[in-house]
Amino acid sequence: MRDNPLWPHLATIVKIVDETPDVKTFRVVLDDPGARENFRHRPGQVALLSVFGQGEATISISSSPTRRDYLEFSVRRVGRLTGVLHQFEEGYKIGLRGPYGNGFPLEELRGRDLLFVGGGIGLAPLRSLINYMLDRRDDFGSVEIVYGARSVADLCFKEELFTVWPKAPGVRVYTTIDRPEYGWDGHVGFVPSYLAELAPSGAGKYALICGPPIMIRLVLQELAGLGFPPERIVTTLELKMKCGIGKCGRCNIGSTMVCTEGPVFNLARLQALPPEY
Amino acid sequence: MSVTTLTAGVISREDLVRLLAGPASEGRLMAPVRVAPEVVLFVPVRDPDAITLDYVNSTVPPKEYLFPRAEKILGWRGSGPQLELILPPELQPLVLFGVRPCDLRAITVLEPVFGGAYPDLYWRRRRELTTIVGLGCTEPGPYCFCVAWGISPVAAPEADLMLTPLEPPAAGGYLVAVQSAKGEELLRRSGVGPQAAGTEPAVLRERRTAELTARFRRLIDPTGVERAAERLFEHSYWRELARRCLGCGICTFLCPTCHCFNVIDRTAPDGSGGRYRCWDSCLFERFTLQASGHNPRPTRAERLRNRLLHKLSYHRTRYGLEGCTGCGRCVAACPVNIDIAEVVADLKGLMT
Numbered sequence: 001m002r003d004n005p006l007w008p009h010l011a012t013i014v015k016i017v018d019e020t021p022d023v024k025t026f027r028v029v030l031d032d033p034g035a036r037e038n039f040r041h042r043p044g045q046v047a048l049l050s051v052f053g054q055g056e057a058t059i060s061i062s063s064s065p066t067r068r069d070y071l072e073f074s075v076r077r078v079g080r081l082t083g084v085l086h087q088f089e090e091g092y093k094i095g096l097r098g099p100y101g102n103g104f105p106l107e108e109l110r111g112r113d114l115l116f117v118g119g120g121i122g123l124a125p126l127r128s129l130i131n132y133m134l135d136r137r138d139d140f141g142s143v144e145i146v147y148g149a150r151s152v153a154d155l156c157f158k159e160e161l162f163t164v165w166p167k168a169p170g171v172r173v174y175t176t177i178d179r180p181e182y183g184w185d186g187h188v189g190f191v192p193s194y195l196a197e198l199a200p201s202g203a204g205k206y207a208l209i210c211g212p213p214i215m216i217r218l219v220l221q222e223l224a225g226l227g228f229p230p231e232r233i234v235t236t237l238e239l240k241m242k243c244g245i246g247k248c249g250r251c252n253i254g255s256t257m258v259c260t261e262g263p264v265f266n267l268a269r270l271q272a273l274p275p276e277y
Numbered sequence: 278m279s280v281t282t283l284t285a286g287v288i289s290r291e292d293l294v295r296l297l298a299g300p301a302s303e304g305r306l307m308a309p310v311r312v313a314p315e316v317v318l319f320v321p322v323r324d325p326d327a328i329t330l331d332y333v334n335s336t337v338p339p340k341e342y343l344f345p346r347a348e349k350i351l352g353w354r355g356s357g358p359q360l361e362l363i364l365p366p367e368l369q370p371l372v373l374f375g376v377r378p379c380d381l382r383a384i385t386v387l388e389p390v391f392g393g394a395y396p397d398l399y400w401r402r403r404r405e406l407t408t409i410v411g412l413g414c415t416e417p418g419p420y421c422f423c424v425a426w427g428i429s430p431v432a433a434p435e436a437d438l439m440l441t442p443l444e445p446p447a448a449g450g451y452l453v454a455v456q457s458a459k460g461e462e463l464l465r466r467s468g469v470g471p472q473a474a475g476t477e478p479a480v481l482r483e484r485r486t487a488e489l490t491a492r493f494r495r496l497i498d499p500t501g502v503e504r505a506a507e508r509l510f511e512h513s514y515w516r517e518l519a520r521r522c523l524g525c526g527i528c529t530f531l532c533p534t535c536h537c538f539n540v541i542d543r544t545a546p547d548g549s550g551g552r553y554r555c556w557d558s559c560l561f562e563r564f565t566l567q568a569s570g571h572n573p574r575p576t577r578a579e580r581l582r583n584r585l586l587h588k589l590s591y592h593r594t595r596y597g598l599e600g601c602t603g604c605g606r607c608v609a610a611c612p613v614n615i616d617i618a619e620v621v622a623d624l625k626g627l628m629t
């Protein structure tokens with residue numbers, strides 16, 4: 001079954017982190033040493049995660065490929081499969097296939113200043129690239145991270161967000177929550193309006209965005225105003241997938257398959273697609 | 278697909294029974310049987326006399342012998358920390374007799390989907406283990422339009438053995454073309470020896486193609502229809518057409534080139550379970566419904582547009598192959614008369 005792309009590799013959950021009331025990060029290790037060696041992903045790629053008895057779901061890999069000992073998946077509890085996964089404990093087995101998709105354009109990003117804009121669980125795929133970039137700090141320019149969630153409790157990756165990333169050289173982190181909250185002295189407001197306040201210059205910079213559709217739409221408008229050309233605005237799409245390898249017919253946008261040709265698109269490519277995502 | 282015709286000759290109707298007798302007695306023959314007055318299906322056949330030769334085409338395409346309606350792709354036992362995977366059952370070799378040229382073309386249409394950078398093991402295994410005997414048509418059905426896609430109604434390169442009926446249908450016998458090693462093996466083991474044809478086989482086939490093509494009543498020219506994806510994507514035509522669509526999905530279940538699937542896990546009371554790949558339909562609302570509640574194709578208009586443009590444009594853009602073979606099943610079965618040939622004409626009309 002080694003030449004069977006639908007065959008999942010068993011993996012063991014070695015650590016579970018409660019990120020928010022409905023997001024957990026599952027750190028997993030593939031059981032087979034050969035499969036572990038062969039699983040080499042790029043930031044922005046996805047995997048098909050099996051919860052046996054529930055099926056498979058496409059989940060972005062939230063760990064950086066520079067950290068080779070494990071893979072991490074940050075999963076929001078939204079449906080049947082993720083509901084069961086959230087009841088899993090350390091030591092439980094899941095299945096993994098992948099990595100799939102194109103990932104972020106690392107060659108293009110090398111040497112560039114980067115602006116990350118994330119909302120809610122949308123920080124998960126960006127986190128892979130952020131940590132990759134921190135582990136290869138000299139390869140990239142300045143970094144700004146603008147991230148928001150509904151409340152303090154809903155902010156993902158709090159340790160990195162408040163402790164690790166702000167201390168990294170040349171990295172500035174801007175965090176916001178939707179509504180005022182007792183004990184929060186940071187920014188309050190939605191991500192797009194915070195971005196408008198911060199008004200980062202688009203000169204020579206790449207913007208990498210992931211979040212809920214409404215946030216993405218408004219952020220795109222802001223970025224255009226800040227001078228980011230469509231080629232330097234990069235986002236990652238999330239469509240329902242059953243195979244991840246261009247066969248099940250679910251994630252097409254016109255003749256483009258998001259699983260194999262995406263999920264990362266720059267705005268110029270996105271604008272060339274039919275509006276059906 | 279390049280196929281070399283190794284040998285060719287003529288066999289009689291009696292030879293046909295001998296050709297299939299071996300696989301039939303071994304329980305490896307799948308062939309068209311009239312199971313109800315208007316229903317012909319490819320089913321396991323032990324007695325070659327049960328086979329019907331008097332059919333325009335099968336009600337359900339023979340695609341299901343390469344891509345089953347539901348196929349177990351893996352099993353498991355245990356749960357939590359104790360979980361192990363189990364291989365799916367081994368497959369047995371089959372002979373699939375009586376496949377029409379439109380359904381043979383569908384194999385070529387599906388090859389790049391199940392092949393490509395991630396070759397599908399299940400499809401490949403079934404392709405390897407199935408010997409396909411193609412059977413040319415003797416009469417176009419009322420909904421047939423394969424010739425519009427450049428398909429000959431009497432011959433196709435995808436079959437391992439291709440039989441072209443000669444006139445008159447009952448007495449003329451069949452021109453047989455051996456098109457693969459598997460086809461040669463089937464013929465050799467049956468002991469049937471084709472007789473030399475009086476006329477050059479290629480000439481005979483061309484003549485039969487021309488005679489039959491002239492009898493088709495649904496004449497459409499799909500040239501250029503693929504441009505509708507760019508030019509008419511947001512046209513109100515789709516909403517108008519979808520007004521009568523029931524979203525039943527019958528067109529997708531009967532289509533020889535539809536390949537969308539779902540993956541479903543089933544758990545038994547003892548905790549063991551299986552994962553199944555099942556036919557699915559892009560016309561169903563939940564097909565693209567995300568767990569978040571977002572749906573990129575929220576109404577029947579987007580879903581019907583996706584199906585029709587997949588057939589008429591997207592497949593061609595991706596793979597350079599037409600996505601429709603003109604078998605006419607979707608036209609015949611649609612409860613509200615949505616007719617893909619009419620859609621082709623409508624779209625071309627809207628683009629001029």
